Amino acid sequence: MNSMSPVKTDWSTVDTQVRHDGKEIVLPGDPTRMGYDDAIRTIQRIKEQEEQVFDVTETVAGPAWDAIVALNRAMQDIYGVVLAQSRMTFFGEIKPDLLTVITGPHVADRVQVPVGQMSLPNVSAPVIVGLFGGGAYIKGEVRRKDRTILIEIANRARQFMREASIYRGRAISLLVDDDGDISLSQQPEFMDLAGVTESQMIHTAETEALIRTNILSPLRNTAACRKHKIPLKRGILLEGRYGTGKTLTARVTAKVAIDNGWTFVMLNRSQGLKAAIEFAKAYQPCVIFAEDIDRAADREDEEVNDLVNMLDGLITKDMEMMVVLTTNFIDKIDRALLRPGRFDAVISIQPPDAATAVRVIKAYAGNLLPEDTDLTGVADLVAGQIPAMIREVVERAKLAMLSESRASLSAEDLYVSALGMKRHQELLEPKENEPTARDRLADGLIDIIREAFGEVDVSTDDLSGQLKRLDDRVRGSFRKQAEDLSTVKNIAAAGAESSKKGLDKTEQVLRAVNEV
Structure with missing residues (x-):
């Protein structure tokens, strides 16, 4: 072979x-x-x-201010020293910026972050660090052997976003613009919750039980909810008249949330709910609190459809996100938003009853009020008033105490103050048979109608019948005008036809004369 x-x-x-x-x-x-x-x-x-040079860009997704801090922390963590430097372009020198990022509620809670061109040790060419709408980025022209450096920095930054974010587990307030988007021109504000305690949230016993069960319990018992497969995706609606304590409930909720590892996001406008949900996805478990949802829940406004879809679609069952909405006018909320499935609970927050009023008085009076003071008479007077009104009663009673150089409040101080407040309120209420603003508006409209169409009978309550008769009179008036115009048009047309016949006859006579 x-x-x-x-x-x-x-x-x-x-x-x-x-x-x-x-x-x-x-x-x-x-x-x-x-x-x-x-x-x-x-x-x-x-x-x-x-040695081949490549254009490499790595992004860190998330809120831009949080992402840029994480990116700079990652560079410092890996290299220790990162030097910002100017770069020369066709248009001249571009200097790096030094951004101040807010990291907490106090003046000292600030970090300065360089943005622009950076020089990294052992990296042959400088890199550029910056922000964009969806986070922060690091890019540069680097040799192939150095390309993994940018990947390492970005991965470390993403780890910081998960484990040491400036927003995770904190209480922040987001500003919403007119388009319903989170305002990127201003950084989120941190809520100062120092001194906030659950005891400051005073409602009727039934209301407090509902709030603790539906809102505070999932925050405190997160691990148990996960163990027993109780969904942490929840929607809650707080409804009640203005001044009944919904905002204070939000602050107490924020305090309980951050004490138990939840992120709390407060919106200044409910129209930003969609943007807030997208924001909060990176910081679960998270509570979103939006006040006055009725401003968006109007069927004439297409935003209500978006709101319904958000509650049903954007927050999936596996998310750990609680959305708490408030309204002063529940009658304005579309019923589609109130049915089971949209909200896990609708909680009514009503003005204090007598027993709750006693607790409110004691809370505002503090140690100025002896523990054994009988507040029965005062509580009966202020029952049904909003807490702000009860607080004013206590403040006026304190003035009475000071005027007599005493060191403590008495039941009489509070009773006299409450009685004066009640009389003050009675002066503000419309007197019997006194026309309201709505009555005056109706009278004005009737005068206008009378002037335009003659006398209108307003002595009966048959409003629909009167409106129909008025509608018939208005329509009849326009019909008569139209008929009059039609008559004039017919007369004009008949005259024109007669004139044409007369001209034709004249022309015939003239031709006969010419022939002769």
Whole structure:
């Protein structure tokens, strides 16, 4: 048999890797042994590839202010020192910016973050760090062998976003613009919850039980909810007249949330709910609190459809997100928003009853009121009033105490103050048979109608019948005017036809005369 010569491998087409390990140079032997010349050419080719310059961009997704802080922390964590520097362009020198990022509710809670061109140790070319609408980025023209450096920085920044975010587990307030988007021109504000305690939230016993069960319990018992597969995706509606304590309930909820590892997001406008949900996805478990939802829940406003879809679609069952909405006018809320499935609970917050009023008085009076003071008479007077009104009663009673140089409040101080407040309120209420603003408006409209169409009978309560008769009179008036116009048009047309016949007859007479 003829022996076959060994097949020669074209090593320029084989993706050979170079690995630094030990003190030996190991050459491939598969599929055939690599010769020295092939090894030299392969190493030279790999060297050239590693020196190739690439445009590399890595992004860190999330709220821009949080992402840029995380990116700078990552660079400092890896390299220790990061130097910002100017860069020259066709338009001249561009200097780096130094951004001040708010990290807490106090004046000292600030960090300064450089943005622009940076120089990193052991990296041949500078990189550029900046912000965009969806987060922060790091980019640069780097050699292939350095490209993993940017990936390492971005990955470390993403880790900081998960574990050491400036917003996660904090209480913040977001500003919403007219388009319903979160205002990116202003940083979120941190809520100062120092001194906030659950005891400050005073409602009737039934209301407090509902709030603790539906809002505070999931915050405190998150791990147990997960264990028992109780969904942490919840929608709650707080309804009640203005001044009954919904905003204070929000602050107490915020305090309980951050004490138990939840993020709390307060919206200044409910129209920003969609943007807030997208924002909060990165900070679960999270509570979103939006006041006066009735401003968006109007069927004449298409935003209500978006709101319904958000509650049903954007927040999925596996999310750990609680949305708490408030309204002063529940009658304005579309019933589609109130049915089971949209909200897990609708909680009515009503003005204090007598028993609750006693607690409110004691809370505002503090240690100025002896513990054994009988407040029965005062509580009966202020029952049904909003807490702000009860607080004013206590403040006026304190003035009476000071005027007599006493060191404590008495039941009489509070009773006299409450009685004066009640009389003050009675003066503000419309007197019996006194026309309201609506009555005056109706009278004005009737006068206008009488002036335009004559006397209108308003002595009965048959409003629909009167409106129909008025509608008939208005329509009849327009019909008569239209008929009059039609008559004039017909007369004009008849006159024109008669004139035409007369001209024709005249022309015939003239032709006869000419012939003669």
